[in-house]
Amino acid sequence: MRKIFKNKLIYLALGALFLGPVACKDSFLDQPVTGQITDAQLATQKGLEGLLVGVYSVMNGRDASAAWHAGASNWMWGSIRGGDANKGTNSGDFSSMNPVERFETDPNNTEVLGKWRGCFEGIARANKLLSLIPLATDVDEAVLTRITGEARFLRGHYYFELKKNFNMAPWVDETLDYSTGIADVKNDTDLWPNIQADFQFAFDNLPEAQAQVGRANKWAAGAYLGKCLLFQEKFTEAKAILDQVIANGKTSDGKKYALYPNFNGLFRFANENSAESVFAYQATGKAQNVNNSNQDMAMNYPYNVLPGNCCGFFAPSFELASSYRTNASGLPLLDGSYRLPANELKTDQGLKSDAPFTPDTGPVDPRLDITIGRRGVEFLDWGPHAGYSWIRDQSYAGPYTPKKYTYAKSETSTLDGSGWTPGYLAVNFMIIRYADVLLMAAECEVEVGSLEKAREYVNMIRDRAANPAGFVGATVNYQIEPYPASDFDTQAKARERVRFERKLELALEGHRFYDLVRWGIEEETLNTYLNYESAKIPSHFNGATFTTKHSILPIPQREIDLQGKDILTQNPGF
Structure with a gap:
């Protein structure tokens, strides 16, 4: 083959010599543009x-x-x-x-x-x-x-x-x-x-299987199709697709979709592309590939200390943190009473890091300390959260830092540390994960009247959260239990519980606002939130309304x- 190819080049070169003077007259300027790739x-x-x-x-x-x-x-x-x-x-x-x-x-x-x-x-x-x-x-x-x-x-x-x-x-x-x-295309068509x-x-x-992990496959498309139908309130159609995803769905490398055994391990580098990852963008943090890191979250770390060494963005709200309060039965306070002074989470707001502080001792959902960094509780393997000194301006941002997509000290070797921040995260971001699929399916079950099936899906997620292998604070009073049948005996009660479970499970993962809007409850919910937060950090939210x-x-x-x-x-x- 190489000999034939070489001979062809010789013949072409000879032909060019003989034909060159003739061709020059008509087509000397009609040459391909160098450095440009054609279609x-x-x-x-x-x-x-x-x-x-x-x-x-x-x-x-x-x-x-x-x-x-x-x-x-x-x-x-x-x-x-x-x-x-x-x-x-x-x-x-x-x-x-x-x-x-x-x-x-x-x-x-x-x-x-x-x-x-x-x-x-x-x-x-x-x-x-x-x-x-x-x-x-x-x-x-x-x-x-x-x-x-x-x-x-x-x-x-x-x-x-x-x-x-x-x-x-x-x-x-x-x-x-x-x-x-440029074509004139109007924005007057339903997308x-x-x-x-x-x-x-x-x-x-x-196909179900792909040669490279992380590529979209049939089941990632099915999950997204179900989500698209859910957003249009086509609950019966969405349920039919999501049922298939739950029954038969696999990752692109062949793992049957499943919840990762413990909530804490789900967000760790060693466990990315797990059976829970339905579709994620693949990230790397090494020097030659930092543009392919989880770069949109590179500023979302504690301020001026490792991990991240910058920049103090994306501070979890007081309202979200107190949402993880549970009652003596290990269930959330669905009536909003978690915002009352007697129930809201104790914080170190206004206290310097060297001032004495004892973390809250009341019952909480263990997902709190996997989602949110708070003073006195272990922050991955970096030691206890220091509070005030880890916050750029506590009077403006509040006392918390994000935790889910923050790298552990043991994961430092996966990152490039040569840039303006070492926080170019190498952990994939899960755009859709299996817990989200289960909660979308639960929502469909509620709307078509299958309340017990909805409870089953929600309790699968709560049971995973209750796995002590994922617990963070050894002295924290973690209490979480599955919902009893009586909590799902009406459509209104079931709907409320499914929606609140989405808030707790998917917090800080980019879903909440879109959920509120598609449910049609954004105005009431967000004004309640703004009023609550403005009382805590008035310089931030005073006068804000939705x-x-x-x-x-x-x-x-x-x-x-x-x-x-x-x-x-x-x-x-x-």
Whole structure:
């Protein structure tokens, strides 16, 4: 083969010598542009696979130059807006976040622009790949189907992000012709049918097993399809899909979906891509690959100390922490009485780190100390949380630090320590995990009237949380029990318990705000939250109120202006 190829090169070279003077007259200037890859060159298996990796890579927000606000963790858009946490740090650092958490965002906010552009960067990459599929030569049909399925899954993911944040965004797919310039596409089309179609195609066409762990497979697509249907309140259809995922779902490397045995171990580096990880963006923290780290959360560490050595963002709220209070039966205080002075969690707010402090001794759900760092309780393997000295401005941010996606001291070797922060996290971020699937299924069961099945799913999660192998504080009064049948004997009671379990289980994972909005309870819930927090940290929340105008974000004004005419319609109220 090498000899034949070499001889062909010789013949071509000789031909060029003989034909050169003639060809020069007509086509000397008609030469391919050097340094530019053509569509035909990309339409190979190697080219298509490379483009597909590029579509995945935008999930952490980094390649969109919007790492802090565009990533799929949604720590700002889902958790902070949902009342799980406040911005943290101090008022002056990233002040563009201040109006986001106070629900005062306007169309010129740079954080909003970053989220919009991050989503469309992923969509553009998916569409470019899909447009090349028909041009592919010498690529097996099964490979093309698999690549198409992954690309459509990822486009569905990015559009799902746009839908739940902005509601109305222009639908752009691979058929759009840009040859005459930027196309004028209005944002007047309901996105749900197209998003659902992308996930349905992926569910129908992706394989169960993938050659590389972390790639979207059939069951990740099924989970996302079920979530898409749930958001549309198509409970019967969502239940049918989620039932299949629960019964048959596997990770891309063949593990049957299951809850990780203990809640604490779920978020550790050694256990990523476990049987609970339905779909996650894959992260690495080594020096040559920090752009592929869990970079959108790199500022969310205790302030000025290891781990992270920066920056004090993403401070869990007083309201969330007290939500983990339980009664003598090991059940949550669903009536909101956890906010009362007699029940709320004891804190070190206002106390310096060298002042005496005894942590709360009342009963709490053990997930509290896996989710939230608080003074006097072990902070992974870094020793007891020091309180005040680990907080940049306690009077502004409160006494807590996030814990789920924080690296342990024993995991330091997985990180690059040469940059401005050692906090480029190598732990994958789970966009959908099996506990979320179970809770989505439980919600569907409630809405179709299968209350006992909903209780079964919720109690699976509570039983896992009760595993003492995951307990953190040896002296903490952990009390958690499964719900008795009497707590699920009416639809209203069952619905309340499923919703509260989502709050406890998925806290700080970017879900809360979107849950409140789709349930239609965001105005009451968030104003209660703002009133409670403003009494604790008045410099942060005094005067803040929530109106349903802020149930979605404004369309970035810069994007409207770039069209040069009335193409994009601003969301109501902005």
